[in-house]
Amino acid sequence: MIDGLLEALRIGFGFLWTAAWAIIMGLTITSLVQVYVSKERMAQVLGDGSIGSLVKATLFGAASSGCSFGAVAIGKGLFKKGAHVVNFLAFMFASTNLIVELGLMIVILLGWKFLAAELIGGLILIAVTAVLVHLTLPENLFEEVRESLAARDAESGIDEDPTCGMEGKDEFSLTTENGETLKFCSDGCMETYRQQAAGTGDWQDDDLRSWGGWYRIANQFRKEWSMIWKDVVGGFLISGFVIVFVPQRVWNALFLQGEGLLVTAENAVMGTAIAVISFVGSMGNVPFAVALWGGGIGFAGVIAFVYADLITIPVLNVYRKYYGWKVMAYILAVFFVTMAFTGFVMEILFDAFGIVPDLAGGQTATEQTYFALDYTFYLNLIAFGLTGFLTYVYRQGLGAPGQYRDPVCGMRTDAESPTTTYDGKTYRFCSKSCKRTFEGDPGRFTDEPPTVEEATSGHTHH
Template sequence: MAFFDALTQGLLIGLGLFYKALWPILFGVLLTALIETLIDHERLADILGGRDLLTTGKATAGGIASSACTFGALSITQTLFKKGASAEASFAFSFASTNLVIELGILIYALLGWQFLLAELIGGFVLISIMYVLVRLTLPKQLFEDARKRLRQQYEEDPAPVAFSRQVTADESWSQQLTSREGWSRIAYNYFHTLGKIYKSALFGFLIAGLIVSFVPPEVWASLFMEPTGLLSITENAVVGVLAGVLSFIGSIGNVPFAAALWVSGVSFAGVIACIYADLISVPILNLWKKFFGWKAALYIFVIFFSTMVASAVLMEQLFSVLDWIPPRLSVEGFMSFLELKVDFTSIMTVLSLVGTAVLYALVRSASRGDNEA
């Protein structure tokens, strides 16, 4: 009986997380679809060939504007690298497009609060800065030039997209697309294309989060994560947090409810933020790095990214402790209360988001019927 009670509670928590996160996800996906439709990512490659700070800054700005899911970000990264972008710029793009994007920030704020959102934003720039220094000092240039040649050869043999990439674009200006039915039909197509890329990861993340809160005793997390009383213990928390993210098999959106469950379960601030950072080296993403760049380059990327994520999480814990910005932890009961269905800002935004999704779906269906009739 206790098992089924815990299972029911876990499913309710997962459902509550899904409800809280639904409108941030849908709103973020709309922004992603707008940017995917209106901005040509491939033009970025022409200005990202340098290894200097300015080029890395441009890549960071491009990543923020790309607003991609983890799989999409990696697909765009390999396209940029294949077309001539430097390793530093390519990696900066990856970090920015998975850590500094609007939909992720909205979701973190909705589930974890402004402190975690601020740590994610500041930490995102810290991630890129540390990565840049490490890659400048250690990059095996010939290894990555060989990877670039292999990518170009693969493209010549099969020019179809290797993985998740933008599906619909147009030559019209952004203002023309935003004021035409055809433009919004393309946006709607990309909207549902992006939803199709992330929904499995997100739903899996909500389910795992609910089961973690319900089934895993706090003592388990206490045995894995040392009490963060000093630099050594904080570093251990960050290392275990990154490993949890690596082994979660979840993308950036799904990692947020997973991280929320860790926070409620007693994991430290550094451990939670490190878990959110880790989406770029989760097991399925590492497999794509290997597919695109080869296993030696993928191993190098894992070591550099892992070190970068741990260092950034440690710095965020130290900084937010000094500023007294680490938020109070919710109990399981408080978490359940937080997830209750009620008439508030969340419910209003959820209804509006669902109505908007229905309108976009009607546009897609209308465009599909028009193509079939033609």
């Protein structure tokens, strides 16, 4: 048992080490796009069911975050503001399946053929989803939900994060100049809002030639990582345990073996079904897919499994909370059918061209050596160096819009922020929550010298 646990951890962390540079580089590119690609008019241009709007929804999604829950939250915001059902479904799928970091992970862990299937199949899936929705959309179902959604949120006292659409929390709140209190899901989103309020975000005004541009990317990188790290790390560790402890007879019982259309179809359906109950979303399902592939699961089943991170049980529960049981069931049915069907089509297509990947002859996960002085080592050194640089930029506040640093959380703030005086100095905070935390134990936050201004008689608590 102990040997098995150690081997599972070796494989899980080995997968993580192998893909670390790809995840970091992908998140950096995503952060850059998130900072400099404006999405203010997305809901306006996604309001109809035309092909043009569908293409735009796909492109917007591919330029967005890779977090399943973040994609669902943004999709909800687009839907509330008038986006067509097809478009907000396409946006959610693209933002979790057609993003840079996922593609890099697939290439590293599964190979280029799986990446080709992911990209080509993703576009096919979106097209099939659009046709299916237009043919089956219940009359007025989504319009009724749209009308009641905003009212229900208001009655429940739910405050949406203005930057990402997720539910805001009291501890991440600030008051604007006009007296409006805004709540955010995290300090990263709150900082993003402050950045947007402080500048235009144009390349000409705040690009990578300035510290301000790097600071915004560093904050976005931090926010992106905070949304996905649990899924990523959990997915890698789970995959190691699945590879070591799930016997081959289990895979043989769940998935038909051999060749033929029936085997391909059953593998695609079963791969999608396992994704639903796996609880592994976002990019964490890629290492899990490696475990399935190593267990002898067909190409169609593995591809369908990777597609299906938007219908895991935790995500379905979010749909239920947002839209109710009927809409949740409809989204599950549409995505399940299209994901399984597309996985089936991709194996048939790749088989016709003779490019279906062959697991035979390759090293198994238990046979691989993960930690060696090879290209992965050097790429990880570069990636970790980049992470350290971005962390340094953020923590030092280089180019941040605020003049002062919050001693509690490190965020930058300005002269209009909440203040308190301690030991003859005035400290400024990003929120009332940080101010209260500081006042509860000032000595804890004054060991390291923060950015302060000398107290004067005119300074008081806000």
